[in-house]
Amino acid sequence: MPAFSLEPEQNAWCAELRALAADRLRPLAEKGEPGRVNRPLLTELGRLGLLSRLFTSGALDLCLMRESLARACTEAETALALQGLGAHPVHAHGTPAQRERWLPRVSDGTAVAAFALSEPGAGSDAAALGLRADPDPDVSPDAGPALDAVPDGPRRWRLTGRKCWISNAPEADFYTVFARTTPDAGARGVTAFLVPADRPGLTGAALEMLSPHPIGSLDFDAVPVGADDMLGEADRGFRVAMGTLNLFRPSVGAFAVGMAQAALDATLAHTARRDAFGGKLRDLQAVAHQVAEMALRTDAARLMVYAAATAYDEAAPDVPKRAAMAKLLATETAQYVVDAAVQLHGARALQRGHPLEHLYREVRAPRIYEGASEVQRGIIAKELYKESHTQPYATREARP
Structure with a gap:
């Protein structure tokens, strides 16, 4: 399917999602408490079958869901996305027992998932994780068959350290946690673990942020984990993290595109009815050109998001570059479009409760989380130089 064109069925599904988001x-x-997990909202997402689609749909469908929900209800979009981000490693790398225990509950909205990667000293530099997974000295040799999964290394660990800016913390029911199992090994010494929230030694606290998402910190005081809690292989957890982000980065872009489109829709309606200087606001050339620029950038970002998602679904070799480009362009575009919409609305858009005031607070964070814009530029440049080494030179420098 061409990346620049949706099928009629897909367009109809997007319209249906927007209606569900607005009506149900x-x-x-609106009844939820800002900064807290909204479990009734999650239950309804599960009842509508949207959470289960996180595990049966491709990247493009995920983008269409996130964009469509974001245009009408950013809270619903974020609740869905955080379930996917926290549970995707279980879906992709979990054992049959892990998947059987958690994925049905994630799908029906009765279990809240969280992706615990960032730390106070390791935000953009995810390979610099400091959460330690120390071998557990108290494990007896006959601790059980499940622990024999790592015959040449530790079979149980104790997690010690802190995670910060974790969405759905501290209210999640389980966390996908990335910890350092091999010191001084960079990205090669990180292991992913599935950690239920009731493990002894695991505590957390909510953080008050600009956007009204549930975000908090987690403290690990010798939290016990074993080989049966691992997601994937020992010391290969960074691949679990990056694989998850390669899927979700384009869909962060889709979230941003949805917000940009909502701001553009509001601006079109406002400038068409607002009286100003003897006519309508839209009759002013400066305003009309501004609206055209907003639409241009929004459509360009949308096309790049769809292209990146299609590349992921087709297992293209340049997915990291495309995912980074999509996330970068879409989130920067959404910031511009929402800001322009606020400017064209004037003071009314700054009032608490106005849809654009809400979007203005929502739109800032995506330029930072799941890799800040500067990180995306670094990924793009790295991938470009990598590609240049595999292609013949088109021209050679002239020799004297």
Whole structure:
């Protein structure tokens, strides 16, 4: 399917999602407490079958869901996305027992998932993780067959350290946690673990942020984990993290595109009815050109998001570059479009409760989380230079 064109069925599905978000999800979102997990909203997402689609759909469908929900209810979009981000490593790398225990509950909205990667000293530099997974000295040799999964290394560990800016913390029911199992090994010494929230030694606290998402910190005081808690292989957890981010980065872009489109829709309606200087606001050339620029950038970002998602679904070799490009362009575009929309609306858009005031607070964070814009530029440049080494030179420098 061409990346620049959706099928009629897909367009109809997007329209249906927008209607569901406005009619059934937004009322639940409005009843929720800002900064807290909205479990009734998650239950409704599960009842509508949207959470289960996180594990049966491709990247493009994920982008269409996130964009469509974001246009009508950003809280519903974020609740869905965080379930996917936290549970995707279990879906992709979990054992049959892990998947059987958690994925049905994630799909029906009764279990809240979280992706615990960032730390106070390791935000953008994810390979610099400091959360330690120390071998557990108290394990007896006959601790059980499940622990024999790592015959040449430790079979149980104790997690010690801190995670910060973790979405859905501290209210999640389980966490995908990335910890250092081999010191001084960079990205090669990180292991992913599935850690239920009731493990002894695991505590957390909510953080008050600009956007109204549930975000918190987690403290690990010798939290016990074993080989049966691992997601994937020992010391290969960084691949689990990057594989998850390669899938979700384009869909962060889709979230941003949804917000940009919502701001553009509001601006079109406002400038068409607002009286100013003897006519409508839209009659002013400066305003009309501004709206055209907003639409241009939004459509360009949308196309790049769809292209990146299609590349992921087709297992293209340049997925990291495309995912980074999509996330970068879309989030920067959304910031521009929402800011322009606020400017064209004037003071009314700054009032608490106005849809654009809400979007203005929501739109800032995506330029930072799941890799800040500067990190995306670094990934793009790295991938470009990598590609240049595999292609013949088109020209050679002239020799004297």
